[in-house]
Amino acid sequence: CEREQKRSKNFSKEEDELLVSAWLNVSLDPVQGVDQSRSTYWRRIYDYFHNSKTFDSDRTQSCLMSRWSGILHYVNLYAGCVSKLEARNQRKNALRMFKSDKQHRNFPHLHCWEKLEDKAKWKNRSNQSGTISKKKQKTTTNSSPAAAAQLVVTANGEESQAAMPTVDRPTGKKKEKDKLRPCSNIEALHYLLVKKKEADKEKDLKKEERCQKAFAMQEEKIRIKKERNRNEEERIRLEKDKFEFDRNLEEERIMNVDASTMSTKQQLLYEQLKNDILARRMKN
Structure with missing residues (x-):
């Protein structure tokens, strides 16, 4: 100063x-x-x-x-x-x-x-x-x-x-404080009760928050699992489609083979393959 x-x-x-x-x-x-x-x-x-x-x-x-x-x-x-x-x-x-x-x-x-x-x-x-x-x-x-x-x-x-x-x-100071002391005790008790209620409320909120987090985590795990299953199903479907596509190409090639220039055994083999292909396709 x-x-x-x-x-x-x-x-x-x-x-x-x-x-x-x-x-x-x-x-x-x-x-x-x-x-x-x-x-x-x-x-x-x-x-x-x-x-x-x-x-x-x-x-x-x-x-x-x-x-x-x-x-x-x-x-x-x-x-x-x-x-x-x-x-x-x-x-x-x-x-x-x-x-x-x-x-x-x-x-x-x-x-x-x-x-x-x-x-x-x-x-x-x-x-x-x-x-x-x-x-x-x-x-x-x-x-x-x-x-x-x-x-x-x-x-x-x-x-x-x-x-x-x-x-x-x-x-008069001691008398004044003596008068205020009961009020102070009541106020202190009220303060403690309010604080306890606030603490209980906060505890309940934290418990609810933990439950919500656990539920959200469980839902996320289920979602991820479903997503993996869908991906696996899609992979299998694609592999199956590829297999069918490759098989059809091979069967088309066999059906279009000219066996007239082949030996008797080869002609019999291709004739059997063609019959199997036709039988399967007729069945489907």
């Missing part, structure tokens, strides 16, 4: 404040709460931002995430200064203390801090962060206010963890 911001204008005060409002409101949903994935969580923040804006803004989801990471870093540092000075009743000097640290020039997100500081979600998050980092803070009692604030950031882990706070659920 830093590259995107270099190509586009910087975030305005209105955009920062709306992003803070989105972060504060999204996870306060009585049912959704923190029980959602990082991508779903930030998709809801993105939707809240663009559905609630009253100004032109085309910030992407990744851009909003990156901006929130920067805001969170500086606000945590400033919160550390405020915490230090509240113990001394010198809260008005928090900005001066923040700027006095060599690592900081100014606090660019005061408008964000003013929206966050009195919200229950922010306080719960800060309290939890303070509990986690208590042991580390014991070893840094002489460190600067900025260093103490940095421990809050370190205890929170990376920005993705801060964006998904594990705070106590708002009042």
Whole structure:
């Protein structure tokens, strides 16, 4: 998003404040709460931002995430200064203390801090962060206010963890989920029944498809067998016709032979052949 911001204008005060409002409101949903994935969580923040804006803004989801990471870093540092000075009743000097640290020039997100500081979600998050980092803070009692604030950031882990706070659920969330649980069980049972019916239907379709394929293969085998039989019958018929044709030619030759020049035996032989030919033809 830093590259995107270099190509586009910087975030305005209105955009920062709306992003803070989105972060504060999204996870306060009585049912959704923190029980959602990082991508779903930030998709809801993105939707809240663009559905609630009253100004032109085309910030992407990744851009909003990156901006929130920067805001969170500086606000945590400033919160550390405020915490230090509240113990001394010198809260008005928090900005001066923040700027006095060599690592900081100014606090660019005061408008964000003013929206966050009195919200229950922010306080719960800060309290939890303070509990986690208590042991580390014991070893840094002489460190600067900025260093103490940095421990809050370190205890929170990376920005993705801060964006998904594990705070106590708002009042009414458990009751809301308890109300929904019977419905969820019924819906789950209905879902399983629907899936079973779909699986059975698919199984029946596959079985029918296999039967149809087997039937088609059997029909194809019968067709091929019949085709082979027809071809064989045709071959036999052609051979028979050829035999008859050749025999007729030979018989015609015998019937037309002039036996007058032959010997007596040859004449008797051809005479017998001619008689056999005539007898067969008369019979047919």
